[in-house]
Amino acid sequence: MSIDLNAFRQEVRAFIRQALPAELRARVERGYGLLSKDDFTFWQKKLYERGWGAPAWPVEYGGAGWTAPQRQIFEDECGRHCCPRTQPQGVKMIGPILYTFGTEAQKKRFLEPILSADEWWCQGYSEPGAGSDLASLTTRAVLDGDHYRINGQKIWTTLAHWADWMFCLVRSDSNGRRQDGITFLLVDMHTPGITVRPIYTLDLEHHTNEVFFNDVAVPVSNRIGEEGKGWTYAKALLVHERTGIAELGRARERLERLKRVAFDPSINGDHLRRDDVFRAQIAQIEIDVLGAEATTVRLLEGGGHPALSSMLKLGGSEISQRLSRLLVDALGPHALRFDLELAQQGPAADDPLPSHAIGRVPEYLAWRSLTVAGGTSEIQRNIIAKMAFGD
Amino acid sequence: MEFGQTDDQRQLQDSVDRFVRERYSFESWRTFARADAGFSEENWRAMADLGWLAVAVPEAYGGLGLSVRERAVIMESFGRGLVLEPYWSTAVLGAELLLACGSEAQCQDFLPKLAEGRLKLAVALTEPGARFEWTHIRCRAERSGDGYRLNGRKIAVLDAPAADRLLVLARTGGAWDERAGLSLFWVGRDTPRITRRDFRTVDERRCSDLVFDDVQLHDAQLIGVEGAAADVLERAIDHAIAALCSEAVGAMTRLVEMTVDYLKTRKQFGRPLAEFQALRHRVADMVMATEQSRSLATLCSLHLEDGPKNRSYIAAAAKSQIGTAGRFVGQNAVQLHGGIGVTDELPIGHLLKRLMAIDTMLGDTSFHLKRIADHIEV
Numbered sequence: 123m124s125i126d127l128n129a130f131r132q133e134v135r136a137f138i139r140q141a142l143p144a145e146l147r148a149r150v151e152r153g154y155g156l157l158s159k160d161d162f163t164f165w166q167k168k169l170y171e172r173g174w175g176a177p178a179w180p181v182e183y184g185g186a187g188w189t190a191p192q193r194q195i196f197e198d199e200c201g202r203h204c205c206p207r208t209q210p211q212g213v214k215m216i217g218p219i220l221y222t223f224g225t226e227a228q229k230k231r232f233l234e235p236i237l238s239a240d241e242w243w244c245q246g247y248s249e250p251g252a253g254s255d256l257a258s259l260t261t262r263a264v265l266d267g268d269h270y271r272i273n274g275q276k277i278w279t280t281l282a283h284w285a286d287w288m289f290c291l292v293r294s295d296s297n298g299r300r301q302d303g304i305t306f307l308l309v310d311m312h313t314p315g316i317t318v319r320p321i322y323t324l325d326l327e328h329h330t331n332e333v334f335f336n337d338v339a340v341p342v343s344n345r346i347g348e349e350g351k352g353w354t355y356a357k358a359l360l361v362h363e364r365t366g367i368a369e370l371g372r373a374r375e376r377l378e379r380l381k382r383v384a385f386d387p388s389i390n391g392d393h394l395r396r397d398d399v400f401r402a403q404i405a406q407i408e409i410d411v412l413g414a415e416a417t418t419v420r421l422l423e424g425g426g427h428p429a430l431s432s433m434l435k436l437g438g439s440e441i442s443q444r445l446s447r448l449l450v451d452a453l454g455p456h457a458l459r460f461d462l463e464l465a466q467q468g469p470a471a472d473d474p475l476p477s478h479a480i481g482r483v484p485e486y487l488a489w490r491s492l493t494v495a496g497g498t499s500e501i502q503r504n505i506i507a508k509m510a511f512g513d
Numbered sequence: 514m515e516f517g518q519t520d521d522q523r524q525l526q527d528s529v530d531r532f533v534r535e536r537y538s539f540e541s542w543r544t545f546a547r548a549d550a551g552f553s554e555e556n557w558r559a560m561a562d563l564g565w566l567a568v569a570v571p572e573a574y575g576g577l578g579l580s581v582r583e584r585a586v587i588m589e590s591f592g593r594g595l596v597l598e599p600y601w602s603t604a605v606l607g608a609e610l611l612l613a614c615g616s617e618a619q620c621q622d623f624l625p626k627l628a629e630g631r632l633k634l635a636v637a638l639t640e641p642g643a644r645f646e647w648t649h650i651r652c653r654a655e656r657s658g659d660g661y662r663l664n665g666r667k668i669a670v671l672d673a674p675a676a677d678r679l680l681v682l683a684r685t686g687g688a689w690d691e692r693a694g695l696s697l698f699w700v701g702r703d704t705p706r707i708t709r710r711d712f713r714t715v716d717e718r719r720c721s722d723l724v725f726d727d728v729q730l731h732d733a734q735l736i737g738v739e740g741a742a743a744d745v746l747e748r749a750i751d752h753a754i755a756a757l758c759s760e761a762v763g764a765m766t767r768l769v770e771m772t773v774d775y776l777k778t779r780k781q782f783g784r785p786l787a788e789f790q791a792l793r794h795r796v797a798d799m800v801m802a803t804e805q806s807r808s809l810a811t812l813c814s815l816h817l818e819d820g821p822k823n824r825s826y827i828a829a830a831a832k833s834q835i836g837t838a839g840r841f842v843g844q845n846a847v848q849l850h851g852g853i854g855v856t857d858e859l860p861i862g863h864l865l866k867r868l869m870a871i872d873t874m875l876g877d878t879s880f881h882l883k884r885i886a887d888h889i890e891v
Contacts, residue, residue, distance in 0.1 A: 191515075381891045398886065405886035409809075409830040416808035420516045426804075433801045500794070507793035510773050510800050 130192055134199040141168045142205055150204040151478050152465045154485040156327065157206055159242070159284045165206040166213075166239035175237035176213045183221045183229070184237050190422030194415075201371020202378075209281060211243040212236040215359055216289045219306070223347045223355050232287070232308070246276040246290035246309065246333060247356070253278075254501050256291070257300045257353065261335060263292035263307065265342070265349075270294075270307065272315075272338040278495070282318045282331040285311050291352050306352035308344040315339075324487035326462060360497065369438060370418060373411050376445040380404060383479050384452040394452060403448060410441050429509040436502040439492040446486040457483055516811050518586070526586045528563070533594030539860050545597050546717035550675055552597040561630025566604045571612070574624035581752065585759040585814045592763025595863055597718060599633055599672035605756045607634030609749035610680055610697060614737025619699075623678075635676035637667040637723060645876040647682070647750065648692050648743060652725065654683040661685070661735070663698065663728040671874065673721035674711045677702055681725070682746065685739050692743040697736040704728055716863065716870040744821065751828040752817055754875050758810035761835040761871050764864045765803040768846040771861055772796060775850055792849060799845055802838035809834045826888075829881040836878030839868035 146161060169175050178193055179185035188196070200208075208214070217236050220229055235241035252259040261274025272292055282288065288309040295303030309316075315338040320328045346355055381404065384394040394400045414437050420426040421434060450457045456475055464473065465481030473480075493499040518526070536556055545553045560566055569584045570576025577583075584605065591600065604627065611623050626632035643649035652665025663683055673679060679700045687694025700707065708724040737745060773796060776787040786792055813831035816824055843865035847854035850861060872878060 378891070381889060385891055398883075401886035401889055402882055404889055405882050406833075408885060408889075409834055409882070410805075412812070412827070412830050413805045413809045413834060416516070416812040417804065420808060420811075423515065423517055425517050427800075429800070430804065433804055437801060437805070503794040503797035504790075506797035506800050510769065510796050511777065511787050511793070513787070 125189060125192065127191055127195060131195050131199060134196050135203070137172060137174075138199060138203045138205060141172070142203070146206070147204045148468065148477055150206055152468065152481040154481065154488055156462075156465055156481070156484075162206050162209055163239040166208065166237075169208075170238050176217055178214075179217060180221065183217075183233055191419065194418055194422060198371035198374065198415075201369060201373070202375045204375060207369075207372070209242075211245050211281065211285075211289075212239075212241070215245060216243050216287075216308075219289065219346060219355055219359050222358065223306075227343070228308070228346070241286045242281065242284050244279050244282040244285035244288045244311070244333075246279060246282075246288040248278045249275060250277050254498055256356075257304070259291055259293060259304065261290075261292050263294045263305055263340070265294070266339075268342050269339045270305075270342065270345075272307070272309070272335040272340055274335050276333045276335075277321075278330050279318075279333045280330045282311070282333050283320065283328070287311060288333070289346075291356055294349050294352075301353040302350055304352040304356070305349050306346040306355045307340050308346065309338065309340050310344075313338050313340070324490060325484040326460075327484070327488065329488075369442060370411060370415055373414075373438070373441050373445060376442070376449065377404075377407060377411060379478055380407075380445060380449050380452060383449060383482075386476070386479075389456065389475065389479065390452065390454060400448075400451075407441060407444055407448070410437070414438055414441060427509075429506045432497075432502040432505045435496060436493075436499050436506075439499065442492055443486075443489055446482070446489045449482045450486045453479065453482060460484065515815060516808070518582075522582060522586050525583055526590055529565070529587050529590035530593070532559070532563070533590060533596065537594045537596060542595055542597070542860070542863070551713070551717060551719040552599065552675070556596075557598050557633075558630055560598060560600065561628075564628075566600070566630055567628035568604070570604075570608055570624050570628050574620055575628040576624065581755060581814050581817055584756055585810070588756045588759040589763035589766075592760035592765075592867070593767040595716075595764075595860065595867060599635070599675055599718075601753065601756055601760070602636060602672035602676070603627060603632070603634045606636045606749060606753040607680055609752040610636065610736070610745070613745040613749050614697060614742065616736075618733075619736060623699075632678065633672070633676050635670050635673040635679050635721075637670045637673070637679050637681045639668050639670070641666060641668055645880040646690075647746065647875075648695065649690050650682055650684045650695055651689050652681065652683040654685050654696060654698060654730065656685075657729070660732055661698070661730040663700070663725045663730055665725050667723040667725075669712075669720050669873070670723055671714070671718065671720045673709065673723065674719045679723075680736070682742065687740070694740045695742040695746065696739050697742045697746070698730055698734050699736055700728065700730065700734065714870055716866040718870070747821065747825060750875055751813075751824050754828045754832045755810070755813040755817055757871050757874055758806070758813055758831045758835045761839050761868055762803065762807045762810050764867050764871075765799075765806060765835075765839060765842045768842050768861060768864050769796065769799050769803055771859075771864075772799065772846045772849050779851075786849075795845055795849060799842045802841050806831075806835045806838040826885065829876075829884045832876060833878050833881035833885070836872045836881070839872060840878070843868045 174186055176184055177186035177188055177196055181187045213236060220232055247256055249259050249261060263270040263272050288311055290307045290309045292305050292307055293303050294305040315336040317334040319332045321330050321332060322328060383389060417430060417434055421430040460483055461480050462484045465484060469477055469480055564577050565587055567576040568579050569581060572578040608627060611620055638647050640651055654661040654663045681698045681700055683696055683698060684694050685696040706726045706728045710722045712720050714720050776792055777785055779786045809831040813827050816827045846861045847865055853859060
């Protein structure tokens with residue numbers, strides 16, 4: 123059966139138009155993640171009700187049964203139309219690990235609340251001493267009867283302050299290869315001994331945290347798979363994580379917004395419309411987005427270059443950063459203002475900038491993390507090179 | 514499967530790769546390049562026998578009636594192999610122009626011979642002062658008796674020295690920079706009053722500068738509707754761009770492979786260069802540039818039957834990308850080979866030169882970037 127992709131795109135678009143309130147859309151447009159937990163929960167529930175809570179999951183676990191082009195169209199439309207960005211920790215990260223490596227009991231317990239946003243997750247991977255070199259992690263898990271006792275610290279734990287659960291890599295064995303002593307645990311964030319401390323980023327917002335573990339008890343039944351095999355499960359997840367970060371639908375939206383802002387006479391007069399250098403920069407990003415979209419289809423089709431997901435993560439993150447910088451550039455002197463509060467509340471009636479031009483400076487600063495999170499650009503280059511050299 | 518290959522296409526690729534392996538060792542390449550013609554007639558006949566010249570020609574004209582994807586497969590393998598035969602001028606740009614605007618009689622005259630390897634074409638578009646703007650044509654074809662008189666100059670016409678017939682874009686009306694008034698003619702190689710100066714190209718092929726001095730043409734030498742060549746020309750150009758992009762992807766792929774092999778073998782400071790991260794990261798960037806180019810080259814082929822606006826937009830994006838990437842991959846391949854990279858000793862220098870040449874065909878990176886930039890709309 124051949125699927126009419128145009129009709130599908132219209133279907134997605136119609137859903138968004140009907141389900142996304144204008145007020146929420148405006149806040150997404152101004153912010154870049156400056157939404158409340160309720161906002162994200164609201165949107166995830168709308169998707170869940172439609173059967174689209176986790177389209178890429180297998181149908182038996184709640185997936186939508188779409189083809190690769192359909193999945194790409196859905197992401198594309200959500201990005202273009204300023205839908206709240208699905209927070210990846212549940213749907214895109216731990217979900218696939220659970221249905222791939224989890225027990226029946228774990229799947230039954232945890233998958234549905236992810237889909238319905240009744241439970242929130244965070245990722246406990248990085249530590250102060252273990253960033254790119256994740257395998258050097260030292261947060262310790264000691265077996266004590268039918269529980270592990272966890273001591274240590276995680277960092278860059280995005281949304282830990284909202285999370286009900288953490289999926290966590292811990293060291294269960296310090297002998298032998300570093301990777302072989304790592305265990306994958308599901309940790310209830312309400313367990314005594316867990317302390318969450320906020321970290322403020324360049325945009326002065328609270329997205330991420332440090333998490334401290336002081337004799338935290340985790341039942342052995344909350345272990346994924348076998349003790350000491352955590353690294354294998356985590357590696358499987360990292361490839362998933364990479365495919366999500368390209369965010370090309372969002373890039374398309376920013377590209378269209380860039381043109382609107384750049385050519386808006388009230389912001390820029392005629393200056394940027396007649397600026398060949400600026401126009402050439404926009405044209406170059408258009409070419410790069412077009413190429414990345416085509417590469418995404420190749421990745422989803424399968425059978426292409428083995429490092430395509432790393433290339434997309436690297437390329438997509440750099441495209442988003444360049445767009446965020448051009449949007450700042452397009453503001454001219456307006457860009458001196460750090461308009462975080464306006465991004466939260468919306469412009470006043472007499473504000474010189476329209477709603478869609480606000481929040482651009484905080485977004486540029488927040489997006490400096492895109493080339494660091496999910497595997498730095500340098501690590502992605504290491505991965506691509508490893509494929510190229512076959513070593 | 515949009516971007517993947519069919520089994521038949523994979524078989525075709527294997528077949529062309531084998532042709533290149535068997536006939537195009539680097540030593541053989543040097544022999545062909547040094548010959549007066551700059552290529553091998555024997556290779557040309559073999560291509561004809563294998564049906565490759567006929568790939569995108571409809572069966573009605575003696576062709577195989579396959580798709581642009583097959584042509585892209587052939588071009589990519591030719592790019593890997595530095596193939597010198599004038600395939601592109603004849604079987605891509607020339608054939609597409611005939612198919613787009615030739616009369617039935619002209620198609621019957623040209624295409625079966627072309628498919629059999631008995632007719633080579635070159636297409637004369639570019640003129641001094643016009644850079645890459647293919648509608649800026651000062652060559653004039655004025656009505657004269659029951660034909661035309663052709664006057665003007667063309668520069669850097671690829672494969673003209675070997676061509677049996679030239680396809681020439683000239684103006685039958687309109688101002689020098691107008692789209693309207695452009696017409697396509699064909700001219701036999703031995704037509705009087707054509708002055709031809711032949712050159713080696715940077716990538717060891719052959720091209721000519723041409724001067725037409727009151728060259729007499731018959732009505733039957735007009736191809737298509739007088740004054741209306743612009744649209745069909747752009748369609749043929751986009752087809753030809755798609756083919757060049759595929760060839761460039763082949764050349765870039767080969768450059769990356771050769772660079773990786775070299776870095777694994779060459780040792781300095783007690784270990785293979787492949788262990789130095791700065792060099793590994795440069796290779797990673799070369800791989801990314803190549804894969805981005807592959808994506809856009811295929812996308813370009815996939816959209817050749819779209820409406821002109823979308824077709825030309827994607828062709829411009831693809832051509833701009835492979836120009837940028839070709840320069841990056843070519844220059845860095847030479848760089849990563851160190852001293853030997855700047856000699857004439859290795860194929861990599863010639864792959865760099867081929868990518869340079871491709872950038873000068875049908876508009877360079879900046880030209881196509883500007884085309885996109887000029888049409889940015891909210």
